[in-house]
Amino acid sequence: MPRLKKIDPKAFLDAFAEDEEVGAEEKIWSPSLSGSQDELFNSTSKYILAYGERASGKTFVLGGHKLVRHCYENFNALALIIVGVKSQATQGGVWHKLQTEILPEWKEGLGIDYTDEKMDLQKAPYIDVQNRYGGWSRISLMSAPFGTMLIDRIKGFEPSYVFVDELTNLDSPSYFEAVVQQLGRRQGIEGIQQYCAACNPDGPSHWVYKRFFENPLDDEGNYNHDYHVVHVKIAENEKNLPEGYYKRVMEAVSNDPIEAKRMLEGEWVDRPSGDALLAPYFSKPLHVKGDAKTGIVPNPDFPIIIGYDPGSVNNAMVFMQCLIGKEKSMWIVFDELVFVNQKIPYTKIVPYLYRKMKYWNERVGKKFTYVHISDNSAFNQYRAKTGSYDVKDFEDISKEKCEVFDLEPIRMKAAPKFQGSVEGRVRLLIAKLVQEEIVFSAQCTEVIKSVRHLASEKGKDGKYDPSLAMKPKRSVYIHAFDALTYPIMFYDVKPTMPTPNVRTSSIVEINA
DSSP states (O other): OOOOTTSOHHHHHHHHHHOHHHHHHOOOOOOOOOHHHHHHHHOOOSEEEEEOSTTSSHHHIIIIIHHHHHHHHSTTOEEEEEESSHHHHHSSSHHHHIIIIIHHHHHHHHOOOBOOOEEOTTOOEEEEEEOTTSSEEEEEEEEOSSHHHHHHHHTTOOOSEEEESSGGGSOSTHHHHHHHTTTTOOTTOOSOOEEEEEEOOOOTTSHHHIIIIITTBOTTSOBOTTEEEEEOOGGGGGGGSOTTHHHHHHHHHTTOHHHHHHHHHOOOOOOOTTSBSSGGGOOHHHHEESOTTTOOOOOTTSOEEEEEEOOSSOEEEEEEEEEEOSSOEEEEEEEEEEEOSOOOOHHHHHHHHHHHHHHHHHHHTSOOOEEEEEETHHHHOEETTTTEEHHHHHHHHHHHHHHHHTOOOOOEEEEOOOTTHHHHHHHHHHHHHHTTOEEEETTOHHHHHHHHHOBBOOOGGGOOOGGGTTOBOOSTTHHHHHHHHHHHHHHHHSSSOOOOSSSSOOOOOOOO
16 A cells, blocks of 8 residues: 655645635534543543543553544554564454454444455564555554553654553553653644553552552642543443343352452453452353363364472462463463472373373374473472473473373473563463453363462551462462463463364354
């Protein structure tokens, strides 16, 4: 699609402003929105935050209709969508909705054209949208699971509009500070170049609350109107939701007082240190499938991923798959080997593991590709008693045993580890639970226990400490959690997801 890069924007817009016939032909149309959605759509503040319960329509407005209007009304605009994980946007999220619902609505309403998704040299997807000047504006998607990655990736971008989705799931103020420094530079843009974000409520200790609720206040308590915060309620959008969805969301949070205040009343409430980390987001009817006898059977079109947390007295191995569909990705957890407070040598654990692998090959009738992922400390933590490293021991023993089981030797991959990576894995798993992108076999009792009982560290003298709110307490439940989340971290940081064995795959229903 042609771009108007060589035309001077100011000269072009001055000439356009003098052309009365072009202005006279402009159509008047706008999408149908609810009260708070309309408030967001027409806000002229520089920094806009929409918060509320899931499926309230906040993303639909800021990352959809308001974004497209910006692209239509401005010459050569660049609208940038930022998400923590790419699949969050493309698998049923804002990027998917743009292509399947929002852009088609604008095409029908105003007759504007747009391209199919394309990729730039950095493999970032983009869509070009026709603007009212006869040229093209661009919508681009960027993923950055951690603030340190975003700081590097945002350099060189000069967006005129930014939308950040699920802001409270992102780990640092860099998702605001690094981004707004790139705004305001783009030429040929009428009006304010805006930063917009959507999220679910968290607590007053969260950096998002401090940025949008506390920082804009001056010494006299007056609010800086460059900021605009709107609570978007799910009740306003209930008519657009699948039948029964609203009731299901309400029931899912009703038994947890903290989450109920956040999701039912829109309050920003901190979860006490030492409280359960994952249990408030876990629902047995939503997240547990199969029964104690049959469990879940892996999909033969995808590789099996095994997450490891090896150790001298505690060992956990979790069998998983990441199923990639056209509209959504889904992690399934279908088997486990968890040994806690048991000194079992790797010479016995590796055969246990191979028996599990062979069992699934025979049960499904398919020789799976197995991907093995552990924490990188298993690669570099030297154990004096064995005179070796955990990964080397696993791999060496597997070379000796693999032929007996007709399987390949284990070749381990390392999940990234950096400052804040443990809390990052907690946030990633919470996001999967909330977005209903992970299910567990009823047979995975140890993994389910870890999700239900893993707690955060307590503050000194029992006082609340926001720095510990997402830090897991060392307990018997940490090992299954680690083995479960290393693969999720590994693939959420990598630019590509597990590759299916067939060219066209879809997610089939996982029976309860």
